[in-house]
Amino acid sequence: MRTHRPRPMTNGATFPHRRSQRHDPAIMPAQIRVRVLFLAAFCLWLVLVSRLVKIQVIDGENYRRIAMSQHQTILELPSERGAIYDSKLNPMALNMPATSYYAVPEEITDTTGVLQAFQRWCDRDPQDLYPRLAKPGVQFVWLSRKVSPTVEARIDSLHLAGVYKFEERSRRYPFHRLASHVVGFTGVDNQGLSGLESKYNDLLSGKAGKAVFQRDVHGKGFFLTNNPFYQQPQDGSSLILTLDTTIQSIVETELRTAVERTNAHHGMVLVMDPRTSDVLAMANYPDFDPHAATDTPLEYHRNRCVTDQIEPGSTYKIVAATAALEEGLFTPEDSLFCEMGYITISDRKIRDTKPHGWLSFRQILEKSSNVGVIKIAQQLQSDRLYEYSRAYGFGALTGIELPSEVKGLVRSPREWSMFSLASVSIGQELSVTPLQLANAFCALANGGLLMEPHIIKEIRDDQGNVVYQRQPKVIRQVASFETVRTLSDILVGVVERGTGKKAHIPGILIAGKTGTAQKSDPIQGGYKPNAYVASFAGFLPADDPKLVVLVILDEPKGLYYGGDVAAPVFKTIVTKILHTPSCPVPVVEPPPMAETAPSQVPESINVPDLRGLPIQQATQHLQQLxxxxxxxxxxxxxxxxxxxxxxxxxxxxxxxxxxVDRVPDLRRMPLRLALSRLHQAKIPVQVKGSGLVHQQKQLTGGGCLLIGSL
Incomplete structure (x- = not known):
């Protein structure tokens, strides 16, 4: 094995032995610490950057809104609600300044004092108010809205900490109860809750605006009108009605007196201009004060003139009478035998209030004979009676600008029983609204034109410009001018000599019809015992009508006939209207009373057409005359x-x-009446044409051919 030896230095010395820095245990911990610190700093920087990105980019809009809310608030700028005026521009609903109170709970130092004050002066229940004030985090609590000036002065004198005032606009009704069912009322936030206030709430309310309210560093606030959030409020439009508050006041006063005098359940009166079907007055009693509507029963809020359905009774007899005259079945002087008081239809008896024998067509309406009208209707047949009922507008909405109108009920002849023709002809087995009935009399008064009734005359925008103006609208021609004029003349006799004599006003020619209808029982079926609806409808002057007045009393006690209880109310109302400056009818002075005794010369008698009747019946009729x-x-x-x-x-x-064995000569007789007479005599008959019998031919083998011509 070779041994490593140090290499010699150039100067002959040798290098000392060096350890590798990479593996030096003294250096490695310092390097790690630096790197960890660097990595931690980088991570922190990354977190800060990401947080900054989140705040500035991702959640930037949200934080900007939060920041803005600390010194800026977007407030709603309320619009001014439009007013409601009568036809003479007398204000019936307008806006007045009103003070409301609210609390900032954290600033209240005497909670008991606040509760006691608003309980005493504003009738606020402390048990309802206290939980709102004690709820954590709540910054705003309404204490009382739109208080009276007296209450405002009382509360201000207490100097309650944490209680503040807020100026609002309050809806006021200068005439109070007058026409309350028509005008309606608003809630505490000026939202329409009934009547025209409800029907035209959006139009009256206008459109609220928006503004930015900013606080400076000192807490002082000011509006930023040049802010892009700013929107100018648009005030609501105003309604000008066809009502005349002078006439409305007369009507409501007399209706209230009549309901209280007769102890009736309720009453209704309508006054209309037949030339246009404009409603000049529409009254219901009991009524209510729109300033305290919640303190009266909901039943009192109903505008019964459009929401209630009644059986019209004898006022409906104008339908059968119009049809009979228009179809040429009868003339005013044609006579019918009224069976001495009752007639039997499908095993049921229908009675007159008094027994009558022979009566002319004119007298049948003057005396309001049920038997006579039923016999007239029998000549019409069901389809014709139904057609004229619908022509007069019954069974359909009138289209008036009021909420909750109902269309009544007029059943199709397909749904009629054997008894229905008789019932419908005298105003039973159907239901109508008071407005429909009054509008039908408008058609009768104006020459036969059924018009669309209206209660709004104009609509004006917030600048006073007319944006809508009502124009008279004809729906249909009910009957010819000659027919309705003939019927109007007959209805003058109702007031002069018949059941409507208590509506007579000296010097004024009045046409009218009484009505007495037994009330139906929706629960038990049939009719209620001793429960009646008394009515009278009339127009004047009969030769050039300017006013139609309908009076209805529901369940009067004691006397209940329309001629006894409703006709006198009509007379009183009309008499007072005639003496008002706005009356459309020229006042005619009554003729002076005659100082001498009335003439004893009897009146002449019109000889009725008796052709085709049994000899015995014709003879009896002449004797009665x-x-x-x-x-x-x-x-x-x-x-x-x-x-x-x-x-x-x-x-x-x-x-x-x-x-003997001779067909009666029926020329110049209405074709339908001639046909009825021949059927009664059991003579075979053939018919051609329509109108009056122009020619009559004897047929071979018996029978007769009638040729009609208009």
Whole structure:
């Protein structure tokens, strides 16, 4: 084995022995420490960089928002709610300044004092308020919203620490209860909760804006209007209604008096302009104060004029009457035998309030004979009665700008029973809303045009510019001008001589119809005992109508006929409206009372058309009218008559011819009526054309051909 020896130095000396640094145990720990420190510093730097990246890049937006929130706050700028005015621009709903109170719980030094103060002056329950104030981390608690000036002064005088004021806008109703069902009300946050306030909430509310509120280093705050977050609030639009607050006030006062006097469950009144179907007044009683709506029963909030369905009773008889006149079945002087008080339909008896024998078409409506109207409807048949019911707008929404309107119920003839034709003709087995009924009378008053009713006249934006203006809208022609004018003249007789005499006003020509309907029982079925709806609908002046007024009293106690309880309310309301400056009807002074005794000269009598009737029935009818019958011939039916539909003096003689095996001469008689008379006489008949009987031909082997012509 070779031994390593040190090499000699050049100067002859030798190098000392050196150990390798790589393996020197004294040097290695220092190197490791340096490297570890370097690695730790690098890792720390890496963590810091990654954290910085996360803060600046990944979570940068979030931290910027947090930083901004410490000195900037985005606040909502409330818009001004639009006002509601009547047709004369009297404000019915507007905004007023109001003070609200809130608390910063951590700043309150006397919690008991705060609770006691707001319990006493704002009726706040301490058991409800205390948990909110004691909840950890809560920075804001509402104490009371929109307090009265009196309460504000009381609370301010206490100087409660941690309690602050906040200025808001409060909805106020200058007329209080007036038209409360129409206008409605808002909640504490000015959100519409009923009526037009609810229906047009978005339009009235406008659009809220946004602004940035910034605090400087001293804590002083100011708005940044040039900030990109800033949005100008857009105030709401305003509604101008068709209502007249003067007329509305009269209506509500008289309705309240009537409901309380008759002890009725509730009442409704509508006043409309028949030329446009604008609603001038719409009243319900009981009513409510919109400033304290939550303190009244929910039932009082219903606008029954559009939400409630009633059986109209005899006011609905205008439908059958219109159809009969329009179809040429009857003239006002045609007569029907009213069976002395009742008629039997499908084993059920329908009665009149008083027994009647022979009555003319005119008298049937004047006396509101159920039997007479049913006999008229029997000539119409079910389909025709249904068509005219729908033509008048029953069974369909009117389209008025009010919430929760219902369309009523008018069943198709396919669903009718054998009894339904009789029931529907006198206003039973169907339901209508008060608005539908009033609008039907508008059509009758304006010449036969069914129009869309409205309660909004205009809409104006926040600058006062008109953005919508209501225009009258015709839905359909219900009947000819001649027909509705004839019926209007008959309804004048209802007020002058018939069941509506208590609605008569001297000097004013009024057309109207009474109604008395027994209330149906939705639970037990059938009708409630001793429960009635009394109504009267009328228009004036009858020769040039400007006003339609409908009065309804639900379940009056004592007297319950429409002519006794509703007609007098109509009279009082109209009388007061006539003396207002805004009345559309010119006031006519009543004629002076006659100083002499009234003339004793009896009125002349119109001779009815008796052709085709049994001789015995025709003779009895003439006797009831105070006329004398002179019969010639041995036949069973009246074949000829002289005079025919002319006015004669009482006691005059009417010549009736009854030829054996001879078809009655029915020329110039309405074709449908002639057809009915021949069927009653069991004479075979064929028909051509429509309108009045123009020609009549005897057929070989018996029977008759009737040729109609318009």
């Amino acid at each position: 105070g006329l004398t019958a002179q019969v010639t011939g041995d036949g069973l039916w009246v074949t000829h008559q002289t005079p025919l539909q002319k006015r004669v003096e009482p006691g005059a003689t009417v010549a009736l011819t009854a030829e």
